[in-house]
Amino acid sequence: MAETDPTDASDSMNRRRFLTATGAAATVGLAGCTSTDQGEGTGTEAGLSGEVVITGSSTVFPVSDTMAELFMEEHADVNVTVDSTGTGGGFENHFCPGNSDINGASRPITDSEVENCTGNDVEPVEFEIAADALTVAVNNEADWVDCMTFDELRQIWMGDGAEKWSDVRDDWPDEQIELFGPASTSGTYDYFNEHVLGEDTQHTTDHEPTEEDNLIVQGIQDSKYAMGYFGYAYYSENQDLVKAVEIKKGDDGECTPPSLDNAKDGSYPLARPLFIYANEESLQNEAVYEFTKFYLEKAESDRVKEIGYVPSSSDQVEENLSTLEDAVEN
Template identity: 40%
Template structure:
């Protein structure tokens, strides 16, 4: 996983705190005698200990990783561990009772809800950001920089043929297309399946991976390649990829937030176990920190923040679970 831009922000904040610590000994004593340290004040709570565990979407991961890094500065004695096994894989661990929360780049499925109900696990859904699922091609590809939804279906749905660019448009090269896709445990795959594949099979020749960086590298290395993944991964690699316009609309913060970039705009989620929120003060505090800071972190790592009212709704729901 890359070191995201929030690390720079963290360094600046850290420098500011160090500069503030260079005052006189008397000033330090006065600060120490205050009701809270700087870190505690930032967290808004007493210092906590404990552990928190999560897993799930690689798309949501950059937001969560940034929040974990920032949270460690306010609650250093709380250990937050987050795996990246894809939305489906994350829900499997959530259902098995192995995690406190599950990151997802799609809404929970009915069968997953049923399994959680069977396991006696109650949960709450929180939205944390918007994403635009981004279709990308190699920069040497100057013919397929704009595609319609119908062309995406023709490209990606398995039809028993070896697909060439010229099959999509006769004026395009008669060269075989190389496909890169998130794995089937990925919420990004599920969302693409819903809005593009319509439940049909994905092209069998596609290289699948739960690691979006593998997909980035594959498309960047082959002029006949095409792939898709979350908007943030495109932004981090836009010097070696071209984002495809869909029905004439380019994925940007503005088009994703407005819904103009359709049908590939989507919300991102965190699903939290209610019993853990009640019994684990550290987890409750981390989720509160998440909802208070997810919008800013989403923008920092390349996604789109929700309207402030959405985060307020989430915090109200969280407070009701304490």
């Protein structure tokens, strides 16, 4: 796998397609986790009102949820709902059908998803908003493993792969491996499958799948012989509960722990960019536009780092804002 600097703009930006749109977008409310009481706005846009619906990646969810809370503190008459549906699940079930304004994604949108969206007159506009260090974790008592190669991970997570730890290394315990991981609708699942297992290798179905990353943490914590993977933010807030595995890419590579610094400089093999996609028509709605602009500007802040991700660079923010303006001017 060729390493990519997660702070650079994704090549998938070239897949953006814009459609001249007029009028405000119709939004269908979802049962989101973030809401606010109606009241008089306190920010510079005191008269701003409306609704913004966000779906998608559980990895991006903490960022979107935080941005929603911060925005509603300034604009009490705007209701922003955030629903963790998984990247693929969000695109397929909510964003592409036109039922959400923004979809978080832990991997670039696929060509088939773009086709699905445009078939419904939804034109996705891509913004890279952070970088992540996808983290492989084991139980705190798993003292036999500190570092693993891509090949060893592949042996464990591929279909019909290793069943016991000793199947991977002879000196590891002769105990059944218990796997906890994302559901197949997750962008993290897709990323892991493509970059670790390989496009021609099928991900195992013999694992506990969930869109709730905290449940993955819980499963690993409760089983000495467990393993799972998730976004770094969920490891960051649970470092005392599970143990992160260092990753070595290739036999000659170095064992590198997941960290924000290692994700930023690209030395961590599982560093990846994170995205949000906005419906271009929704951006014609003032509330959606102002929230998206707020989100992109705040993506450079320490709040993103506190959540557990690498914030956008100033160059990335500038590029995102330029993309936003291009979208609303078309």
